[in-house]
Amino acid sequence: MLHPILPWHQPIWHTLLNAWTQQRLPHSLLLCGTKGMGKAVFAQQLAEFLLCEKPKVRDDLPRTCGYCKPCLLLKAHTHPDLMPVEPAEVGKQIAIDQIRHLIEFCTLTANYGRHQIIILNPAEAMNHNAANSLLKLLEEPPKSTMLMLISHRPSALLATIRSRCQRFDFSRPDKTLAQTWLESKISTTHSAPLLLNLTAHAPLAALNLIEGEELNKRRELFDTLAQLPSGKLDPVKIAEQWNKQTVTQVLPWMLSWTMDLIRYSQSGHSHVLINQDYREPLQRLARQVNSRYLFKLLDLQQDAYRLVMGSTNVKTQGLLEVIAIAWTEFGR
Ligand SMILES: [Zn+2]
Structure with missing residues (x-):
């Protein structure tokens, strides 16, 4: 079962689930927005939805079965068809070797016959060579590949990379929505409006502050x-x-x-x-x-x-x- 969908993600889910129902899901997504909007959470949930053997859409929201083999592997973080790509250390670059490894991964057949999913986070951490070699993959993505690029600063990416991905912007949620959500997660000793103020209204960043x-x-x-x-x-x-x-x-x-x-x-x-x-x-x-x-x-x-x-x-x-x-x- 997927963790609850973050309420401000619903419009993006709506668009993507429509495309999924019509089998028109793009191969490359660019998930943009400031830190703390839950882009990585979204990417992980979409990966889980796409890898589940019995995914469903109910009330306009994605559901996974929670018990098929891929669901169990995902729960144990050992699904072989999901590849996270991140800098080796926070704040460092994503090197060309990591992109080469990613490209090799795409040439394999999906172990569970569905998708090969890559979550690259953050995309702006790719150095110039890494970005150029990713570009070749974006030009001709293998059929079952789904590449999700997460970016806090999309302007820092090569324009050619941006143009080859379908872009989704995770904008700041409505104040009341963010406050209600945050209040449901924190004790009353904390002030949700203050935490949101301190984090430029990025709800997950606000939650991280007290954790x-x-x-x-x-x-x-x-x-x-x-x-x-x-x-x-x-x-x-x-x-x-x-x-x-x-x-x-x-x-x-x-x-x-x-x-x-x-x-x-x-x-x-x-x-x-x-x-x-x-x-x-x-x-x-x-x-x-x-x-x-x-x-x-x-x-x-x-x-x-x-x-x-x-x-x-x-x-x-x-x-x-x-x-x-x-x-x-x-x-x-
Ligand atoms: Zn499942």
């Missing part, structure tokens, strides 16, 4: 940052602490708070803040500083974020020291 240590890290980071302007902390030591964490997670929080400070100092209204749980300290901080300094701080952090996202060889300690010093000089 790991991320919210605690956010709290510690904010407490330190809010104390830096007092001048009582050593910015170099603080930068060392930050540097022990994942910098690509630390910087987005700082950017989010700086944006909130700008929003408040420009509008004078606290309801415009994204980080509603830090309303009071943010208002207090915003009163200590002028907008020009906030924009300078924003630039500094944005530049640092671009650098660390663009290369793995950045000396992050130095970048974080400059940021910590800027927060220390805040309001002077």
Whole structure:
């Protein structure tokens, strides 16, 4: 049996199930949207639906039998006709060897006589050579192959790859729908509107926030940052602490708070803040500083974020020291 379909996926299922009923399912799909929309969940569910021996459509939703051999193999994550392709490490590239392996997989006959399914995630992690060799496969996909490319940034893909796939956009769900869904998954100690605000309304990202240590890290980071302007902390030591964490997670929080400070100092209204749980300290901080300094701080952090996202060889300690010093000089 499939896990419940995410409610904001229903329109996409509707389109695909129609095509499936009419045996017009495309061979290559491009599943696009920001992180946290459940694209990988969708790809896995579609794979399970296509591999089941007795799939059904009921109430406009896909169903698998849950007991056929392929269903049992899928449950055990050992179905030989489903191939996930991902970078060897998070943030690394998908190499040409992985694509060669994928192409070989497509030349085999499906073990269970149905489909050969590949889920490539994220597609923008393919390096140039890898993307070019995938292109050849996309030009002439073998008959029983279904290739699903997941992309958080489709603009980063070769235009020729985009044009050879049928594209589905996973856009942000309606606020009420996202909130109702999230509230059904979390305890009442958490605020669904706040979690959604913090994750740009991507429901699965909002759920992930409370499942790991991320919210605690956010709290510690904010407490330190809010104390830096007092001048009582050593910015170099603080930068060392930050540097022990994942910098690509630390910087987005700082950017989010700086944006909130700008929003408040420009509008004078606290309801415009994204980080509603830090309303009071943010208002207090915003009163200590002028907008020009906030924009300078924003630039500094944005530049640092671009650098660390663009290369793995950045000396992050130095970048974080400059940021910590800027927060220390805040309001002077
Ligand atoms: Zn089945």
